[in-house]
Amino acid sequence: MSRFTKEMESRAHQILALYPERRSATIPLCHLAQEQNGYLTEESMIQIAELVGTTPAEVLGAASFYDMLHTEPVGKYVVGVCTNIACLLQGGEELLSHAEEKLGIPTGATTDDGMFTLEDMECIAHCDHAPALQVNYRFFGPLTNDSFDTLVDDLSAGKLESEVPPHGTLSRVQRKHPIAVPLEEIVRHRRDSDAKEGERLAAKAAAESKEGSN
Amino acid sequence: MTDSEKTLKLTVNGKEVESAPGEMLIAAAEKAGVLIPRFCYHPRLEPVGVCRMCLVEVKGPRGFTLQPACYISVADGMEVLTDSDKAKKAQDGVLEFLLANHPLDCPVCDKGGECPLQDQTLTFGPGESRFIEEKRHFEKPIAISKLVYLDRERCIQCDRCTRFAADIAGEALIDFEGRGGSLHITTFPDKPFASYFSGNTAQICPVGALTTTPYRFKARPWDLEQVESTCVSCAVGCQMVVQSSENEIVRYLGIDSEAVNQSWLCDKGRFGFESVSSAERIASPYLNGASGVVETGWSQALDAIAKTLKSAEADSVAVIGGSHMANEDVYTWVKFAKGIIGTDSVDAQLDDGLDPKVVALSDRATIQEATQAKLLILLTGDLREELPILFLRIRSAAKKMGLKILEISQSESSLTGDAAVSLRYFPGHAEDLVDGVLGAEIDPGLYSGDLQAARALVSSVDPGSVVVVGGRENLAGSSLDPERAIAKLLDTLAGAKFLSGLRRGNVNGAIDLGMVPGFVPGRVRLESASDSLKARWKSLPSKAGRNSKEILEAALRGEIKVLFLLGADLVSDFGDSALAERALSKIPMVVGIDTLTNRTTQYCSVVLPATAFAERHGSTTNIEGRVSILGKKLVGFALSRPEWMIAVELAAYMGEDLGFEHLQDIWEEIQEVSPLHRGLSISVLGAPSAKEGIVVPLSASKVQITSRRVLDPIATPGITSVGVSGPPSSSAALPGEADMVFTGEAYSPARSKLLDLLADKDGANPGPEADNFALVVSKRLYDHGVEVLSAKHLSELVSPSKGRVSPRSWEQIGLNGSGLTRLQGNGASIELELIQDPSLLDGVVKVEFDGALGEVSKLFGVESSTNRVKMEKV
Ligand code: SF4
Numbered sequence A: 001m002s003r004f005t006k007e008m009e010s011r012a013h014q015i016l017a018l019y020p021e022r023r024s025a026t027i028p029l030c031h032l033a034q035e036q037n038g039y040l041t042e043e044s045m046i047q048i049a050e051l052v053g054t055t056p057a058e059v060l061g062a063a064s065f066y067d068m069l070h071t072e073p074v075g076k077y078v079v080g081v082c083t084n085i086a087c088l089l090q091g092g093e094e095l096l097s098h099a100e101e102k103l104g105i106p107t108g109a110t111t112d113d114g115m116f117t118l119e120d121m122e123c124i125a126h127c128d129h130a131p132a133l134q135v136n137y138r139f140f141g142p143l144t145n146d147s148f149d150t151l152v153d154d155l156s157a158g159k160l161e162s163e164v165p166p167h168g169t170l171s172r173v174q175r176k177h178p179i180a181v182p183l184e185e186i187v188r189h190r191r192d193s194d195a196k197e198g199e200r201l202a203a204k205a206a207a208e209s210k211e212g213s214n
Numbered sequence B: 001m002t003d004s005e006k007t008l009k010l011t012v013n014g015k016e017v018e019s020a021p022g023e024m025l026i027a028a029a030e031k032a033g034v035l036i037p038r039f040c041y042h043p044r045l046e047p048v049g050v051c052r053m054c055l056v057e058v059k060g061p062r063g064f065t066l067q068p069a070c071y072i073s074v075a076d077g078m079e080v081l082t083d084s085d086k087a088k089k090a091q092d093g094v095l096e097f098l099l100a101n102h103p104l105d106c107p108v109c110d111k112g113g114e115c116p117l118q119d120q121t122l123t124f125g126p127g128e129s130r131f132i133e134e135k136r137h138f139e140k141p142i143a144i145s146k147l148v149y150l151d152r153e154r155c156i157q158c159d160r161c162t163r164f165a166a167d168i169a170g171e172a173l174i175d176f177e178g179r180g181g182s183l184h185i186t187t188f189p190d191k192p193f194a195s196y197f198s199g200n201t202a203q204i205c206p207v208g209a210l211t212t213t214p215y216r217f218k219a220r221p222w223d224l225e226q227v228e229s230t231c232v233s234c235a236v237g238c239q240m241v242v243q244s245s246e247n248e249i250v251r252y253l254g255i256d257s258e259a260v261n262q263s264w265l266c267d268k269g270r271f272g273f274e275s276v277s278s279a280e281r282i283a284s285p286y287l288n289g290a291s292g293v294v295e296t297g298w299s300q301a302l303d304a305i306a307k308t309l310k311s312a313e314a315d316s317v318a319v320i321g322g323s324h325m326a327n328e329d330v331y332t333w334v335k336f337a338k339g340i341i342g343t344d345s346v347d348a349q350l351d352d353g354l355d356p357k358v359v360a361l362s363d364r365a366t367i368q369e370a371t372q373a374k375l376l377i378l379l380t381g382d383l384r385e386e387l388p389i390l391f392l393r394i395r396s397a398a399k400k401m402g403l404k405i406l407e408i409s410q411s412e413s414s415l416t417g418d419a420a421v422s423l424r425y426f427p428g429h430a431e432d433l434v435d436g437v438l439g440a441e442i443d444p445g446l447y448s449g450d451l452q453a454a455r456a457l458v459s460s461v462d463p464g465s466v467v468v469v470g471g472r473e474n475l476a477g478s479s480l481d482p483e484r485a486i487a488k489l490l491d492t493l494a495g496a497k498f499l500s501g502l503r504r505g506n507v508n509g510a511i512d513l514g515m516v517p518g519f520v521p522g523r524v525r526l527e528s529a530s531d532s533l534k535a536r537w538k539s540l541p542s543k544a545g546r547n548s549k550e551i552l553e554a555a556l557r558g559e560i561k562v563l564f565l566l567g568a569d570l571v572s573d574f575g576d577s578a579l580a581e582r583a584l585s586k587i588p589m590v591v592g593i594d595t596l597t598n599r600t601t602q603y604c605s606v607v608l609p610a611t612a613f614a615e616r617h618g619s620t621t622n623i624e625g626r627v628s629i630l631g632k633k634l635v636g637f638a639l640s641r642p643e644w645m646i647a648v649e650l651a652a653y654m655g656e657d658l659g660f661e662h663l664q665d666i667w668e669e670i671q672e673v674s675p676l677h678r679g680l681s682i683s684v685l686g687a688p689s690a691k692e693g694i695v696v697p698l699s700a701s702k703v704q705i706t707s708r709r710v711l712d713p714i715a716t717p718g719i720t721s722v723g724v725s726g727p728p729s730s731s732a733a734l735p736g737e738a739d740m741v742f743t744g745e746a747y748s749p750a751r752s753k754l755l756d757l758l759a760d761k762d763g764a765n766p767g768p769e770a771d772n773f774a775l776v777v778s779k780r781l782y783d784h785g786v787e788v789l790s791a792k793h794l795s796e797l798v799s800p801s802k803g804r805v806s807p808r809s810w811e812q813i814g815l816n817g818s819g820l821t822r823l824q825g826n827g828a829s830i831e832l833e834l835i836q837d838p839s840l841l842d843g844v845v846k847v848e849f850d851g852a853l854g855e856v857s858k859l860f861g862v863e864s865s866t867n868r869v870k871m872e873k874v
């Protein structure tokens, strides 16, 4: 099942409706496809191209640029160990080697049971918890070899299901209504806030000149 | 650029340079003779500034800084240094960086010897590499289509091929995959680079990353010989160079002709050269009699024909074909047939075009005028399939210049998406829909689309700024309906111009030179032949002749005794192939003059070998009426002869003298007898500055021929290897060559309303019927024509014909899942795969013509103006 399901397709159309240019929905739709299949299947890229009016090659081209979009199958959990400077100093590299041993795969590979994919990451902005890692973009850290093992075991045992959704799901909270703000409203809002800002500046200038004359 | 447009002054390396606002620095500098190295920059593509090869120093508020010259436009007072130490260091550094991962397999690379990377490394590069690390590796060339190979190791990521595919061709079938060090060009899995324009990417790739299959390992560029010529695979007339090695054509390259192809070629044109060296070439004259095929000499063959001709009534002699011949051949054959034999039954069209009166007697537009029109009305087949480069020109005018298009057709085309309004009509009702657009009532069952919008569109523009592209969308329908529709548009919209949508090589030139019934050379009607013509011709036909359909019908009645086929494969290309076969077998003498054997050859009693493209000099005429040169690069194959020579000798065997010894004699006579061509002397036509060709008629009393245009911009100007191999240097004008002004003669065709010249509307032409589907037979670029089939690599691209019906009709036939359907019409039945096409009206079936396969043509008869088929699920 690689093309969008009925439900996903209707979400896809909601996403498309948000953009004045259909093409701009490419990346959000790629995430949607990943949410359904865990990664971007060929069929889903073809369907996205149909939906946004480009070609499959262009969808592949865009998707392959980004690390968060996978065009090859990945595990249910994508584990990204940070090896950037703060984590490196706190043993990030060692943690990565340990992870390779624990999972029995080299960096970049996926376990045979399809549960884990291991990646090394640049800074994930969790430096204050170095050495840090992320599982499907949920942060964990600081980690030791032992706490890493526990994390993996818990994930395998399904104990963290509520915290970490399967790879591809960015958020389990769904927007109920699409934000469809009419352009006129945006323009009106902008005009109002510009006017307010103008008033503020004028008042400020007046106050300053008063001060100066005093 | 005229001087008045040059409003800016900047200094480049201390020298003052004039430029116009909006011009890119790299182009302004080049015009002033300063070459800035480049890879990604291409004058026909949008700038991207990705390769950084063109870094130069530009003075700004913080002093001189490095900036890409292809990505900044000129400004008044700009100060630029292109050869400072800093600029040189930058160029040196960029080259070292590009070469870091370059495999340097020049000795086995097709590009070696004409490679901008080699050339610029030599001129601007570091000389030595410091890179000792392992380079990145990819599987060596992978076929991304049947015509193009990709070597990812050689790619320097200049983005030219991808910009071409996405922006110019509008089919982004290739794109970059990955990022940084792993960036590479890719196609999508199982979706090859199957574009009609793919060959262009290999031509503009600045390295040997993209190469074309037919040219791979064929030659080294420094061994190539070349000549400039005009493509005649279709009637756009793209300018190109023919390159050969050891008397064999190895490739064609597009020339940057501003007026016509703007450097692009379609793949059919580019790769069609393989048919010249096809094994099907006819080597010597032969007779095909009761005792089988007997090879013979020219004299015996011509003697036999001349004897028969002398005893035949003028009326019983006919000529079909000639649309692929050079103008000089056409004129000679017209003079031979009409002036000596005295028959007017001469037709270059195979009932697949339009009434020549529409084409010859309307005011004609150029491609440039069509792209700059206020409104372009399309009433023709899918231009991407029929006149590919015209499609590119119109598409880019719509995308970039906002050209407004009104499409009136029977099914969706490649330009439907770019049309402001697109209307569908039920087959046979083009005229009714045009009436509707012009304000009349129309039966709503006969069309679909927004008629109100179309009316508003037409009335919003000055009729004089409208251009109508008119052609033949449906081979199965009568041609009268589109002819009348086009005539109505041109008659009603005063001042509107016509651009011919007739697609066969030189068919427009053949019409101009009278190779159609009812005309003599110069778009002049037979009855108005001039005195100068009468002075040169022995006689004129006493009555108007037949067109090709009428010739075949007359043959069935036994009225045709001798038929000349000039490169006309009637059995494959004539819509009603059954009629063609029956008629051919009734004619006592069929003379086939052709380059290749084909399905019609077996019906010929005498077969004469003609020289092929690039084996002869001459000129050709495109859809605009643009006369341009055909170059000769090869020695003619075996005993073949140019067609004009065959006519001259045949006349001599009959004891007549056509008066031509050289090609030049013919052109001089054309100029004398054809008001259309008057003033267009050989010296004008052959002038180096007239390389783009010259549009006839020369109605203005003075026509200025602009300087020779920039040739292929792949070439890196100023670098020597280019002079040896690639197309000629790409400076704007060749030094020392002044603009040329010559005087033509005022010419305008005398005519009343076009519509008055056409037959009356067909009487009973029903609309949709319950179980009777109206048949639309359309043309494809890669059809089963002998031209495609005899070119090895093109022949692999031909796919089985498909049929299309609307989703409602699909259901009505009871199809689900498989579309296999039996179609019955004209007493025959064939099976076809159908697909759904929501753009079609209900009750219409559109089928792609399949030429030599001869299946589709069984379905319709040319006698019927409303071809209907019954369909049932298989
Ligand atoms: S394949 Fe050629 S044209 Fe395409 S990006 Fe690479 S170097 Fe440029």
Ligand code: SF4
Pocket (backbone or CB within 6 Å): B231, B232, B233, B234, B235, B236, B237, B238, B261, B264, B265, B266, B267, B268, B269, B270, B387, B388, B389, B390
């Ligand atoms: S568009 Fe026509 S003239 Fe141009 S390259 Fe193609 S076949 Fe030749």
Ligand code: FES
Pocket (backbone or CB within 6 Å): A082, A083, A084, A085, A086, A087, A088, A122, A123, A124, A125, A126, A127, A128, A130, A132
């Ligand atoms: S360096 Fe590891 S999270 Fe910032």
Ligand code: FES
Pocket (backbone or CB within 6 Å): B037, B038, B039, B040, B041, B048, B049, B050, B051, B052, B053, B054, B055, B068, B069, B070, B071
């Ligand atoms: S960046 Fe200017 S030519 Fe490539």
